[in-house]
Amino acid sequence: DTEVTQTPKHLVMGMTNKKSLKCEQHMGHRAMYWYKQKAKKPPELMFVYSYEKLSINESVPSRFSPECPNSSLLNLHLHALQPEDSALYLCASSPGLSYNEQFFGPGTRLTVL
Amino acid sequence: AQSVSQHNHHVILSEAASLELGCNYSYGGTVNLFWYVQYPGQHLQLLLKYFSGDPLVKGIKGFEAEFIKSKFSFNLRKPSVQWSDTAEYFCAVNAPSGGYQKVTFGIGTKLQVIP
Numbered sequence: 001d002t003e004v005t006q007t008p009k010h011l012v013m014g015m016t017n018k019k020s021l022k023c024e025q026h027m028g029h030r031a032m033y034w035y036k037q038k039a040k041k042p043p044e045l046m047f048v049y050s051y052e053k054l055s056i057n058e059s060v061p062s063r064f065s066p067e068c069p070n071s072s073l074l075n076l077h078l079h080a081l082q083p084e085d086s087a088l089y090l091c092a093s094s095p096g097l098s099y100n101e102q103f104f105g106p107g108t109r110l111t112v113l
Numbered sequence: 114a115q116s117v118s119q120h121n122h123h124v125i126l127s128e129a130a131s132l133e134l135g136c137n138y139s140y141g142g143t144v145n146l147f148w149y150v151q152y153p154g155q156h157l158q159l160l161l162k163y164f165s166g167d168p169l170v171k172g173i174k175g176f177e178a179e180f181i182k183s184k185f186s187f188n189l190r191k192p193s194v195q196w197s198d199t200a201e202y203f204c205a206v207n208a209p210s211g212g213y214q215k216v217t218f219g220i221g222t223k224l225q226v227i228p
Contacts (some may be wrong), residue, residue: 042203042218043157056215090157098207098214101147104157 004105006091012111015081021108023074023091031055031097032074034066035090037107043090049074050097081112115140115208119219126194127227134189134222136204145207146187148178149218152200160202163187174198199226 004025013019023032031050035043048056049068063085065077074091088109092102120135138144148160161172168180178189187204204219 040221042220044218045215092157101145101159101162102216103159104149106156 004091004093004103006089006105006108008108009106010109010111012113013078013081014113015083017081018077018079020078021076021089021091021110023076023093023105024072025093025103025105026072027093027095027103028071029093029095029103030071031094032068033092033094033102034064034074034076035092037088037090039087047076048097055097078110081110083112086111115206115210115215115217117204117206117217117219119202119204119222121222122220123223123225125225125227128196129193130226132189132191132194132198132224134202134204134224136187136189136219137185138187138204138206138208138217139185140206140208140210141185142208146178146180147205147207147216148172148176148187148189149203149205150200151203151221157203160189194224194226196226196228198224200224 007022033048034046037043045058046060047066052068063080067075088107090107091105094102116139118137146163149157150160151157160176161170163170163180171177176191180187202222205216207216
């Protein structure tokens with residue numbers, strides 16, 4: 001299995017809702033990533049997990065809360081989002097943190113009303 | 114902080130034309146370089162990568178890229194494009210940043226191939 005899967009594909013939520021994005025990989029990768037991609041922009045790194053521990057938080061607002069329950073799963077919990085948070089949220093994984101290409105999932109298209 | 118520059122934001126070519134997309138990065142030390150492609154409605158896929166060794170790297174679907182260290186460049190090329198190459202292309206650099214390894218993407222180049 002060489003895929004990174006993400007659910008849901010699309011999500012529409014209000015500013016008071018709580019929702020979660022899920023990411024899964026079964027390639028034995030030990031590093032997992034969350035990126036945010038706005039229209040016509042490159043992916044921007046949000047969080048990095050290495051061996052299930054948060055390694056990097058790119059100064060992301062606390063309304064985004066990542067979680068790595070095990071080495072195959074990565075969640076992104078959303079609460080009190082703003083309309084400007086609407087974007088494509090990409091998950092990626094790699095064998096390790098350093099000098100390895102990342103495998104990307106298809107993304108979750110999030111719309112905040 | 115490292116940065117990645119892609120000079121062509123939107124390129125329109127006819128089928129069979131040759132392609133070259135420019136990419137320059139700012140970090141002066143050891144880097145790993147990548148080109149990713151995003152076909153319409155699909156997710157990011159790796160086209161090719163450079164870690165070390167031969168600076169001319171061959172990737173999937175007939176693409177190649179050349180790493181020129183002195184110019185901090187990693188340009189993507191294809192001798193003859195096809196309509197199916199219509200996609201967005203991102204150059205990316207993996208290099209130390211703020212004490213850890215970080216992948217930074219360029220702004221992307223949208224390629225449109227006309228049949």
